[in-house]
Amino acid sequence: MGDPHDEAVTIRPATTADAEGIARVHTASWRETYGRFVDDPDTDPWFDLGRRLDMWRANLAQGTFATVVADSADGIVGFAAVEATTEPDAVRPEELTMLYVLGRAHGDGSGQALLDAVLGDRPASLWVAEDNPRAHAFYRRNGFVPDGATSSFGPIGSTVRLVR
Numbered sequence: 001m002g003d004p005h006d007e008a009v010t011i012r013p014a015t016t017a018d019a020e021g022i023a024r025v026h027t028a029s030w031r032e033t034y035g036r037f038v039d040d041p042d043t044d045p046w047f048d049l050g051r052r053l054d055m056w057r058a059n060l061a062q063g064t065f066a067t068v069v070a071d072s073a074d075g076i077v078g079f080a081a082v083e084a085t086t087e088p089d090a091v092r093p094e095e096l097t098m099l100y101v102l103g104r105a106h107g108d109g110s111g112q113a114l115l116d117a118v119l120g121d122r123p124a125s126l127w128v129a130e131d132n133p134r135a136h137a138f139y140r141r142n143g144f145v146p147d148g149a150t151s152s153f154g155p156i157g158s159t160v161r162l163v164r
Contacts, residue, residue, distance in 0.1 A: 008072065008073070009070045009071065009072045009077060009105070009108065009109070009110050009113070010070070010071045010072075011068055011069070011070055011071075011110075011113045011114060011117045012068065012069060012071060013066075013067070013068055013069075014060060014067035014068060014069045014079065015060070016057070016060045016061055018056075018060065018067075018069055018076060018079075019053060019056040019057045019060050020053060020056075021069070021071075021075050021076035022056045022060075022067070022069065022076060022079050023049060023052040023053040023055070023056045024049065024075075024076070025076050025077065025078060025079055025100055025101075025102055026052045026056070026079070026098070026100055027047060027048070027049045027052050028102055029078075029100035029101065029102055029103070030046065030047055030100075031047055032102070032103045033100075033129070033132065034046075034129065034154075034155055034156060035047065037155040037156060037157065038155045044155065046154045046155050059081075064083065065081035065082060065083045065097060065098075066081065066082045066083070066118060067079060067080070067081040067118070068080055068081075068114055068117045068118045069114075070101065070105065070110040070113065070114055072105075077101060077102045077104070077105040077110055078099075078100060078101030078102065078105055078110045078111060078114055079098065079099075079100060079114065080096065080098060080099040080100075080114035080115060080117070080118040080119075081096075081097050081098040081099075081118065082094050082095065082096050082097065082118050082119055082124065083095055083097055085125070090125075091125050091147060091149075091161070091163055092123045092124050092125040092163055092164075093122075093123065093124075094119065094122060094123070094124040094125075095124060095125050095126060096115070096118070096119055096124050096125070096126040097126075099111060099114055099115060099118075099126075101114070106134070111138060112138075112142075115142060121143070123163070123164055124163070124164065125147075125161055125162065125163045126139065126144065126161070126162050127151065127153065127159045127160070127161055127162075128159060128160060128162060129156045129158070129159055130150070130158040130159060130160050131158070136162075139162050142164070143164040144162035144163060144164045145162060145163065145164065146160050146161065146162055147161050147162070147163045148161075149161035
């Protein structure tokens with residue numbers, strides 16, 4: 001097999017049949033990105049494939065998010081999900097709730113293609129780990145800036161909200 005960056009990736013809407021592929025990417029990318037935040041990703045429930053699979057089966061069946069996948073000859077390598085923010089105090093009309101790409105696909109354009117497909121250039125908000133410089137650079141290139149709000153999520157001790 002040649003350079004993995006030569007692999008053709010198709011961006012398409014997710015279907016219920018994609019639950020396992022999305023759950024696998026979700027779990028693997030969490031291990032790659034956030035595994036350092038916990039003592040043992042093998043025993044931490046946030047890194048459990050079964051939990052992610054159940055979540056994605058429900059999300060896709062219920063249409064919880066508008067979800068797109070990056071599909072390659074080897075299966076799904078990334079996904080992105082957006083949902084409307086209906087709360088009266090929402091800072092933007094939509095939130096990019098998830099955008100994850102396997103490490104082996106970093107730099108191949110999949111992340112940008114996913115963002116473009118699921119959100120385009122519409123205004124939105126998102127939360128990102130404070131200690132994730134690669135993600136911050138990606139979102140900055142796409143017009144997102146911190147608005148000063150901070151939080152935490154699961155094993156991620158500090159997250160910042162970005163808006164555009």
